[in-house]
Amino acid sequence: MYTFGDVRRWDAAPLGAAGEGLKSALDTLEASKDDVETLAVPEGWTGFSSMFAKTRQAVLVAQMESRVAAGRTLVRGLFEAETSITALRRDVEAADGQARANGFRIGDDGSVTSTVTPPTFESSFEAMEWTRERARLAGQIAFEVESIMLTAVAIDSALLATIPFRDDNVSEYGQGSPDVEYAWSKLSDEEKMAVITQIIEELAEELGLDMPTINFDPTMTGNGYWSQGRFEVGINPNNMETTRILHTVAHEMRHGQQYDAVNDLDRGFWDWLRGHQPFDRHEEAGISRGQAEIWRDNFDNYISSGTDFQGYLDQPVEVDAREAGRDYLNNLTVDELDRLLQETR
Numbered sequence: 001m002y003t004f005g006d007v008r009r010w011d012a013a014p015l016g017a018a019g020e021g022l023k024s025a026l027d028t029l030e031a032s033k034d035d036v037e038t039l040a041v042p043e044g045w046t047g048f049s050s051m052f053a054k055t056r057q058a059v060l061v062a063q064m065e066s067r068v069a070a071g072r073t074l075v076r077g078l079f080e081a082e083t084s085i086t087a088l089r090r091d092v093e094a095a096d097g098q099a100r101a102n103g104f105r106i107g108d109d110g111s112v113t114s115t116v117t118p119p120t121f122e123s124s125f126e127a128m129e130w131t132r133e134r135a136r137l138a139g140q141i142a143f144e145v146e147s148i149m150l151t152a153v154a155i156d157s158a159l160l161a162t163i164p165f166r167d168d169n170v171s172e173y174g175q176g177s178p179d180v181e182y183a184w185s186k187l188s189d190e191e192k193m194a195v196i197t198q199i200i201e202e203l204a205e206e207l208g209l210d211m212p213t214i215n216f217d218p219t220m221t222g223n224g225y226w227s228q229g230r231f232e233v234g235i236n237p238n239n240m241e242t243t244r245i246l247h248t249v250a251h252e253m254r255h256g257q258q259y260d261a262v263n264d265l266d267r268g269f270w271d272w273l274r275g276h277q278p279f280d281r282h283e284e285a286g287i288s289r290g291q292a293e294i295w296r297d298n299f300d301n302y303i304s305s306g307t308d309f310q311g312y313l314d315q316p317v318e319v320d321a322r323e324a325g326r327d328y329l330n331n332l333t334v335d336e337l338d339r340l341l342q343e344t345r
Helices: 004-008 013-038 047-101 124-161 178-185 189-207 244-265 269-273 280-284 289-300 309-314 316-331 334-343
Strands: 104-106 112-114 213-216 224-227 232-235
Touching: 004 047, 004 124, 013 047, 047 104, 047 124, 047 178, 104 124, 112 124, 178 334, 189 213, 189 232, 189 244, 189 334, 224 244, 232 244, 244 280, 244 289, 244 316, 289 316, 309 316
Parallel strands: 213 232
Antiparallel strands: 104 112, 224 232
16 A cells, blocks of 8 residues: 555656557557458468468457557556646645645655644633644645545556456456457447446346446446445446456445345344244355354445555455456356347347
8 A cells, every 4th residue: 555655756757658658569569450450361271271260360350459459448547647647746746835834744654743833822712723723724734635645546546447458366356358358349338338237137136136226427436336325336437448347347246245145144033933034045145144244344344445545455345346356257258248238139
C-alpha cells in the first residue's frame, strides 16, 4: 500500500513515454497483422494442407488482432493515467502549500501536524478560539489529503484494469483467453451489457438469490459494486473494453451470496421446529457456518478501499470474491460467451 509520501513522488512522464513506445510497437504489429491477413495460401496446396494453413492463418490473425486491441486499451490507460497523475501532482502541491501557509506540515503517512508555537493568550476564551480554529484548519487539510489518496487509488485501479493478459501469478483477477478477449472485443456496448445482464440472471439463479436490480452507472468510480441495502449490483459501462469486467460481475454476485449466507446464519429456530434449516442450502454449496461467521464479522468491520487499500484487499470477503471472479473468468470459453449472447436475442 502506498502512502501520501509515495504519491508525492509519482511522476507522470514515464507513463507518457511508455504509452508512446507501446503505440509505436502496436502500429508495427498491426501492419504485420495486415500482411499476414493478405498473405495468400499457395494455390498448389489442396485438401488438408490448404485447410490447415488457412485455419492457422485465421487463428494467427485473430490472436494478433486481440493483442493489438488489448494493447490499444493499455495505451489509452497509460495516457489517461499520465493526465490524471499530472493533475494529482498539482493537488498534492496545493495541499502542501495550504499546509505551509497555515503553519502545518503533511507527513509522508498523511498526518497533519502544527509547526507553529501557540501564542500567549490574555484569556481562556482566546485560547479556546485559537485552538478551535487550528483544529478546523487541520481538518480541512486532512480532508484534502484523504481526497488525494482516494483519487490515487482510483487512478491506480483504472490503470490496473487496462493491463491485458496478466498471469495468475501476477494477478488475482484471472484473464480471458486470447480467443475470448477477441470475441468480447467484437461485441457492441449494447451486446456487452446484454451479456452482463444474462450472466447476472444466471448467477442469481445458480447462487439461490433473488434477481437484483442492475445499475449500469457511467458516473461511478471503479468497475462495480454490490449494495445489499438496495439489493443492487452496479456495473461501470465505461470499463467494458476487456473481459476484466466479467470478473467484476462474478465478484459482485459472490458478495450477494456472502450476504445471503450471513443472513441465514441466525435464522432457523422456528424452521428447525418445522424440520427445515435455511443454512442447509449454503452448506450444500460448500459454504460452512464457520466461513459465514467470518464473513459476518468482516461485514460488521468492513475496511473500505479509501481507508486502507491493502487492508481492503486482504479482508476475507474480498479475497473470497476475487477468487470467485477469477475462477469465472478463467473458465469462460468462446462457446459459453456465444451461448450467453444467443440467450439475449
